[in-house]
Amino acid sequence: CGQCTLVCPVGALIETPHWHEVLHTLDARRRVCAVQVAPATRVAISEEFGLKPGTVSTGRMINALRQLGFDYVFDSNFGADLTIMEEGTELLSRVGGKRSLPLFTSCCPAWVNWVEIQRPELLAHLSTSKSPQQMHGALTKRGPFAGTLGPAFAEGSDEPYVVSVMPCTAKKDEAVRPGMSDDIDHVLTTRELARMIRARGIAFGALPEDGSFDDPLGESTGAGQIFGASGGVMEAIARAISHLIGADHSPPIEWQELRGVNEGIKTAEIDGIGRVAVCNGIAAAQRLLQTATWRDEYVAIEVMACVGGCLGGGGEPKSLDPHILEKRMHAIYAIDQNAPRRRSFENEAVQQLYATELQAPNSPAARHLLHTSYAARHSRRSLLMRFLDAVDRRDA
Numbered sequence: 001c002g003q004c005t006l007v008c009p010v011g012a013l014i015e016t017p018h019w020h021e022v023l024h025t026l027d028a029r030r031r032v033c034a035v036q037v038a039p040a041t042r043v044a045i046s047e048e049f050g051l052k053p054g055t056v057s058t059g060r061m062i063n064a065l066r067q068l069g070f071d072y073v074f075d076s077n078f079g080a081d082l083t084i085m086e087e088g089t090e091l092l093s094r095v096g097g098k099r100s101l102p103l104f105t106s107c108c109p110a111w112v113n114w115v116e117i118q119r120p121e122l123l124a125h126l127s128t129s130k131s132p133q134q135m136h137g138a139l140t141k142r143g144p145f146a147g148t149l150g151p152a153f154a155e156g157s158d159e160p161y162v163v164s165v166m167p168c169t170a171k172k173d174e175a176v177r178p179g180m181s182d183d184i185d186h187v188l189t190t191r192e193l194a195r196m197i198r199a200r201g202i203a204f205g206a207l208p209e210d211g212s213f214d215d216p217l218g219e220s221t222g223a224g225q226i227f228g229a230s231g232g233v234m235e236a237i238a239r240a241i242s243h244l245i246g247a248d249h250s251p252p253i254e255w256q257e258l259r260g261v262n263e264g265i266k267t268a269e270i271d272g273i274g275r276v277a278v279c280n281g282i283a284a285a286q287r288l289l290q291t292a293t294w295r296d297e298y299v300a301i302e303v304m305a306c307v308g309g310c311l312g313g314g315g316e317p318k319s320l321d322p323h324i325l326e327k328r329m330h331a332i333y334a335i336d337q338n339a340p341r342r343r344s345f346e347n348e349a350v351q352q353l354y355a356t357e358l359q360a361p362n363s364p365a366a367r368h369l370l371h372t373s374y375a376a377r378h379s380r381r382s383l384l385m386r387f388l389d390a391v392d393r394r395d396a
């Protein structure tokens with residue numbers, strides 16, 4: 001993907017295929033197999049099978065995943081709702097303590113890699129909350145529901161085999177990061193899922209549209225769904241913040257000023273915390289960081305490396321349609337608009353998780369399972385340049 005080539009210095013821009021291994025594991029039937037699906041995938045997968053761009057294929061896709069052999073089909077949006085509870089609480093704590101502000105979102109691994117490699121002095125600003133993919137994977141493997149997923153993980157492993165389907169090649173890299181490599185077994189892109197469906201001869205377009213996610217890790221709100229679009233994470237935070245503060249007023253559900261795939265930098269004022277910004281693409285983030293005022297002007301900044309957010313990710317179907325991002329974006333907001341619950345704290349399975357296991361967002365138990373850390377590092381290219389410099393100096 002053109003965007004990822006610009007921003008992804010870790011080799012994750014090259015799509016390393018894993019779908020053969022996943023099919024092999026499914027066919028072997030030796031472990032309970034669970035899959036989670038990102039919000040952008042359920043829209044873009046339609047294009048792989050000749051359906052109109054912007055067609056929502058959630059039910060068909062779930063039925064295809066069950067035919068492929070997955071025992072459980074979960075929704076990454078559950079992880080997104082959880083991310084909002086953790087990241088929103090983290091933001092409030094930083095605002096209260098006046099430290100490491102503005103907070104940068106961290107659910108885009110290409111952006112995290114960029115900070116670690118290009119601007120390590122900004123590491124303290126990154127939210128320590130894991131991305132939805134990683135939170136969901138950690139819960140599926142080691143959370144309180146893991147033991148209920150079935151008796152069949154007897155042979156060889158006491159953990160379910162966990163796959164995620166993402167719009168993103170960089171998510172493959174995220175899943176093997178230090179400290180998070182136990183959360184997910186394999187990451188597939190939307191395109192790889194389409195290859196698997198074709199390889200098994202499943203007539204995707206003819207599948208019934210009635211498939212539904214498994215509970216409890218399949219429950220989600222509209223706020224989780226909009227993570228797939230640029231501005232979605234910040235809008236989801238904006239919907240939840242007054243609840244997290246304990247204020248008695250409800251903020252608006254829809255934040256039009258944070259939406260759109262064409263604007264580079266979008267801003268809004270959130271009651272109770274202050275001004276926030278959304279950087280639509282890594283170039284927009286670079287522009288914002290060149291301004292003299294970004295540290296003082298904003299309390300939180302969302303950065304998604306791909307223009308449009310994940311709906312423009314490098315693992316999505318290629319398209320020559322110049323309006324493809326808008327079409328996918330409208331589909332994502334339509335799913336949100338029709339959702340019975342649209343704010344992350346309304347997710348009953350998330351509430352239940354806190355009530356029974358995690359106590360509260362950012363509690364020690366939540367931090368253990370749902371947070372991570374970052375460190376300065378070098379890209380392969382910079383390591384090569386340093387090596388060549390050293391050789392030059394030695395030979396001089």
Ligand code: SF4
Nearest residue numbers: 108168305306310313
């Ligand atoms: Fe991946 Fe989304 Fe980041 Fe693009 S914006 S690199 S698709 S996480």
